[in-house]
Amino acid sequence: xxxxxxxxxxxxxxxxxxxxxxxxxxxxxxxxxxxxxxxxxxxxxxxxxxxxxxxxxxxxxxxxxxxxxxxxxxxxxxxxxxxxxxxxxxxxxxxxxxxxxxxxxxxxxxxxxxxxxxxxxxxxxxxxxxxxxxxxxxxxxxxxxxxxxxxxxxxxxxxxxxxxxxxxxxxxxxxxxxxxxxxxxxxxxxxxxxxxxxxxxxxxxxxxxxxxxxxxxxxxxxxxxxxxxxxxxxxxxxxxxxxxxxxxxxxxxxxxxxxxxxxxxxxxxxxxxxxxxxxxxxxxxxxxxxxxxxxxxxxxxxxxxxxxxxxxxxxxxxxxxxxxxxxxxxxxxxxxxxxxxxxxxxxxxxxxxxxxxxxxxxxxxxxxxxxxxxxxxxxxxxxxxxxxxxxxxxxxxxx
Amino acid sequence: xxxxxxxxxxxxxxxxxxxxxxxxxxxxxxxxxxxxxxxxxxxxxxxxxxxxxxxxxxxxxxxxxxxxxxxxxxxxxxxxxxxxxxxxxxxxxxxxxxxxxxxxxxxxxxxxxxxxxxxxxxxxxxxxxxxxxxxxxxxxxxxxxxxxxxxxxxxxxxxxxxxxxxxxxxxxxxxxxxxxxxxxxxxxxxxxxxxxxxxxxxxxxxxxxxxxxxxxxxxxxxxxxxxxxxxxxxxxxxxxxxxxxxxxxxxxxxxxxxxxxxxxxxxxxxxxxxxxxxxxxxxxxxxxxxxxxxxxxxxxxxxxxxxxxxxxxxxxxxxxxxxxxxxxxxxxxxxxxxxxxxxxxxxxxxxxxxxxxxxxxxxxxxxxxxxxxxxxxxxxxxxxxxxxxxxxxxxxxxxxxxxxxxxxxxxxxx
Numbered sequence: 098x099x100x101x102x103x104x105x106x107x108x109x110x111x112x113x114x115x116x117x118x119x120x121x122x123x124x125x126x127x128x129x130x131x132x133x134x135x136x137x138x139x140x141x142x143x144x145x146x147x148x149x150x151x152x153x154x155x156x157x158x159x160x161x162x163x164x165x166x167x168x169x170x171x172x173x174x175x176x177x178x179x180x181x182x183x184x185x186x187x188x189x190x191x192x193x194x195x196x197x198x199x200x201x202x203x204x205x206x207x208x209x210x211x212x213x214x215x216x217x218x219x220x221x222x223x224x225x226x227x228x229x230x231x232x233x234x235x236x237x238x239x240x241x242x243x244x245x246x247x248x249x250x251x252x253x254x255x256x257x258x259x260x261x262x263x264x265x266x267x268x269x270x271x272x273x274x275x276x277x278x279x280x281x282x283x284x285x286x287x288x289x290x291x292x293x294x295x296x297x298x299x300x301x302x303x304x305x306x307x308x309x310x311x312x313x314x315x316x317x318x319x320x321x322x323x324x325x326x327x328x329x330x331x332x333x334x335x336x337x338x339x340x341x342x343x344x345x346x347x348x349x350x351x352x353x354x355x356x357x358x359x360x361x362x363x364x365x366x367x368x369x370x371x372x373x374x375x376x377x378x379x380x381x382x383x384x385x386x387x388x389x390x391x392x393x394x395x396x397x398x399x400x401x402x403x404x405x406x407x408x409x410x411x412x413x414x415x416x417x418x419x420x421x422x423x424x425x426x427x428x429x430x431x432x433x434x435x436x437x438x439x440x441x442x443x444x445x446x447x448x449x450x451x452x453x454x455x456x457x458x459x460x461x462x463x464x465x466x467x468x469x470x471x472x473x474x475x476x477x478x479x480x481x482x483x484x485x486x487x488x489x490x491x492x493x494x495x496x
Numbered sequence: 497x498x499x500x501x502x503x504x505x506x507x508x509x510x511x512x513x514x515x516x517x518x519x520x521x522x523x524x525x526x527x528x529x530x531x532x533x534x535x536x537x538x539x540x541x542x543x544x545x546x547x548x549x550x551x552x553x554x555x556x557x558x559x560x561x562x563x564x565x566x567x568x569x570x571x572x573x574x575x576x577x578x579x580x581x582x583x584x585x586x587x588x589x590x591x592x593x594x595x596x597x598x599x600x601x602x603x604x605x606x607x608x609x610x611x612x613x614x615x616x617x618x619x620x621x622x623x624x625x626x627x628x629x630x631x632x633x634x635x636x637x638x639x640x641x642x643x644x645x646x647x648x649x650x651x652x653x654x655x656x657x658x659x660x661x662x663x664x665x666x667x668x669x670x671x672x673x674x675x676x677x678x679x680x681x682x683x684x685x686x687x688x689x690x691x692x693x694x695x696x697x698x699x700x701x702x703x704x705x706x707x708x709x710x711x712x713x714x715x716x717x718x719x720x721x722x723x724x725x726x727x728x729x730x731x732x733x734x735x736x737x738x739x740x741x742x743x744x745x746x747x748x749x750x751x752x753x754x755x756x757x758x759x760x761x762x763x764x765x766x767x768x769x770x771x772x773x774x775x776x777x778x779x780x781x782x783x784x785x786x787x788x789x790x791x792x793x794x795x796x797x798x799x800x801x802x803x804x805x806x807x808x809x810x811x812x813x814x815x816x817x818x819x820x821x822x823x824x825x826x827x828x829x830x831x832x833x834x835x836x837x838x839x840x841x842x843x844x845x846x847x848x849x850x851x852x853x854x855x856x857x858x859x860x861x862x863x864x865x866x867x868x869x870x871x872x873x874x875x876x877x878x879x880x881x882x883x884x885x886x887x888x889x890x891x892x893x894x895x896x897x898x899x900x901x902x903x904x905x906x907x908x909x910x
Contacts, residue, residue, distance in 0.1 A: 099695075101691060101695075104695075122684055126688055144716065145716070146716060146720050146723050146726075147723070148723045149723070149724065158715050158716050158718075158719030161719075162712070162715030162719070226836075226840055228839070229835075230836055231816075231834075231835070231836035232836075235762075235820075235821050236823060237756055237821050239733060239735075239743075240754045240756065240823035242754075243743070243752075243753075243754040243823040243824065243825045245826070246830075246831065248743070248754075248825050249752075249825050250669070251658070251671065252669075253667065254750065255750055256660070257732070257733065257752065258825045259732055261658055261671065261673060262654050262658055262714060265673060269673075269677050269713070272677055272680045272681065272713070273680045273860055275684055276522065276683040276684045277863070279684050280502060280526050282691070283502065284500075286694065287504075292865070294863050295861065295863075296860070297840070300840075300860060301860045302676075303857060304857045304858055305518065306514045306568060306672060306676050307672040309827075309828040310831045310857050311563060311567045311856060311857050312563045312567075313829060314828070314831075314854070314855050314856055315552045315851070315854045316551065318550065318563075319827070324667050325665070325667045326667075333646075335650070335665040335666050335668060337665075342665045344647055346643070346646050352642075401641075405642065410642050410643055410644060410647060411647065412650045412651050413651060414651075414655050414656055414665055415650065415652070415653055416653055416656040416727045417656070417720055417721035417727050417728055420711075420717075420721070421721075421722070423651065425637055425638040425707070428635070428636040428637055429635065429636045429705070431705075431707075431708055431711065432718070443719075443723075444718065444719075444722045446708070446715065446718070447708065447712075448708065449681050449684075449704075449708055449709045449712050450682075450685040450702050450709060451633070451702065451703040451704070451708075452685075452688070452689060452700055452702050453700060455703065459692075
């Protein structure tokens with residue numbers, strides 16, 4: 098089987114959620130991804146849940162999902178011996194992605210420089226970037242979200258701002274790093290030029306959409322921190338139905354009119370109480386009661402089918418227990434089950450995109466490696482002899 | 497787009513809203529020649545013809561001044577073509593001939609009806625990569641269903657996890673996380689296909705379900721169920737294994753700060769700052785993480801007693817100087833208070849015909865040696881019609897006829 102990224106060599110350094118998510122993009126499409134982990138245990142391996150709530154360095158759910166199809170080697174990158182290994186591993190790599198503190202990253206960049214000449218592509222992921230007065234600050238998923246303006250909007254005025262789901266921010270940062278890393282790989286394959294890419298987590302989150310800065314900067318508008326259900330441009334937000342909730346994005350025409358028809362109230366589509374921009378907010382509770390009465394007699398899947406038949410933008414709010422059996426997931430095999438040594442069958446998400454057909458073999462998720470599973474194998478591949486490998490272990494450079 | 501990483505690539509983008517357009521802008525940032533094929537005569541979702549909250553000040557048509565449109569459409573050229581007309585199809589076929597990537601965002605089946613499904617496109621250009629980004633993909637029982645990013649979020653389990661603990665779903669904001677993350681996934685997909693083309697010497701079709709592009713990012717949500725048969729709780733900002741890990745009030749009304757201490761060293765730094773050094777004594781119950789988890793409420797109260805004395809930026813600086821994880825909860829205007837972003841020249845000033853100079857957010861990444869720049873402000877509808885049609889070999893008279901018969905345009909009717 099030939100996968101699209103067969104032949105690429107990617108070095109991933111740091112063991113964080115961000116860099117693991119970035120590496121996964123490459124590894125499942127066939128790249129040779131070497132995961133360099135610190136002796137202190139990668140953060141991604143520490144995150145719950147674990148099977149039966151028993152922690153294990155090789156069994157954390159986030160590690161099992163994000164480290165698929167990679168090989169693991171432990172190297173202490175702070176030591177000269179460790180840097181020498183990384184230099185040898187990286188010299189023929191297409192890309193090195195690292196998520197480590199700025200001073201450590203700068204040290205590693207330097208080993209890939211010959212004067213001003215960069216010997217391979219390097220992407221650094223740091224909270225605030227490689228330069229500037231905040232470059233050495235220590236942040237996590239929660240604080241990065243705080244910086245992004247998204248926490249502020251994800252709240253109700255006067256109440257505590259909220260993050261999204263745990264690690265949503267740092268995964269987005271990793272996905273961003275993978276994208277620009279891929280551009281560097283493409284360019285290197287075309288013109289042989291290497292680039293140094295500086296991904297600041299704050300800038301990656303704030304510069305993308307779903308941030309409130311752009312809108313404010315260009316017209317001074319602050320998005321309201323009201324309740325989830327919009328009382329101005331409705332229905333928008335979650336509404337209760339017989340067995341759960343439906344999420345609507347149906348406040349504007351033509352979708353609003355389709356909704357009115359679908360619930361058997363075409364008169365509401367032209368009723369000025371609900372169409373006049375000044376009157377509409379005053380009559381929110383009236384409309385809400387009408388819609389909730391209609392939803393109360395239907396399950397979320399029944400309402401989904403009926404409303405979507407009329408082109409109404411709405412979706413059932415699903416919880417974790419419903420994901421695998423959702424009809425679309427089942428049809429597309431959006432989740433896959435595979436065997437993981439020491440655990441048995443586990444279920445993870447399938448490909449983020451489908452190349453050359455729904456079920457092609459362009460994407461394949463192989464088991465996530467146990468910690469240091471491939472240390473000896475990788476060192477041998479790169480020319481280290483048996484006694485040298487033992488010496489590195491004895492010196493604490495590898496484990 | 498002074499950066500030349502993707503120089504030589506020709507990208508055709510026929511998408512609306514955010515995920516597709518932002519992806520194409522990112523490619524434009526890196527030197528690709530991106531041509532946005534604007535819907536015509538129907539205007540897109542982000543080009544409303546009546547003023548709304550996102551309308552930017554200035555003169556000229558409202559649809560040229562929508563912030564949500566500007567946010568996702570830098571560094572592109574723009575054509576407005578009615579591809580339902582045969583004359584419009586003729587133009588688009590010529591564009592496809594030497595294009596490298598075609599990204600389309602129609603609902604499943606629509607592009608086939610217009611004559612540009614994969615079977616048609618690969619006959620025109622066997623080397624092209626075509627990416628369809630329908631919400632749930634092109635196959636499956638939901639393929640014809642309509643959604644925005646907020647709906648996709650609801651069906652990944654993410655919405656069920658967001659929001660206030662013990663809160664109601666009706667209080668949880670819809671979000672557009674899938675648009676923010678989808679752009680980089682489409683970007684990655686396009687280049688994956690182009691690398692494959694180098695080996696196989698032929699083009700590729702990609703069915704990119706934005707739902708699938710989102711759901712892989714939440715492995716812990718699914719695993720709580722598949723591993724332990726639990727539905728994850730809504731925790732707000734809490735982490736069950738880290739204390740403190742929360743958002744706290746500052747001296748300013750409804751302004752907040754994030755504080756966390758993930759290990760004993762950060763805890764030591766925090767206690768020194770908030771005047772609770774006794775909490776680090778080995779014999780004190782809070783000197784270890786197990787004790788801190790039991791004392792979350794008291795610890796949170798002590799932290800807030802400190803943070804309420806300062807504004808968020810000042811408190812965060814004091815805490816960070818003692819190696820504690822801390823950040824202000826930044827509002828959009830607060831972004832301008834960040835010395836870091838100023839030092840890195842992150843903000844950009846762009847001059848647009850109808851808005852004049854505007855300050856906008858910067859790029860998602862920095863590159864050396866060829867840095868990024870915002871060279872082409874968001875293009876006007878049909879701004880590059882003549883330029884591109886001339887490149888394709890159409891003459892002036894024919895282009896005039898295309899305007900006259902409504903095949904192309906450079907304005908929308910209100």
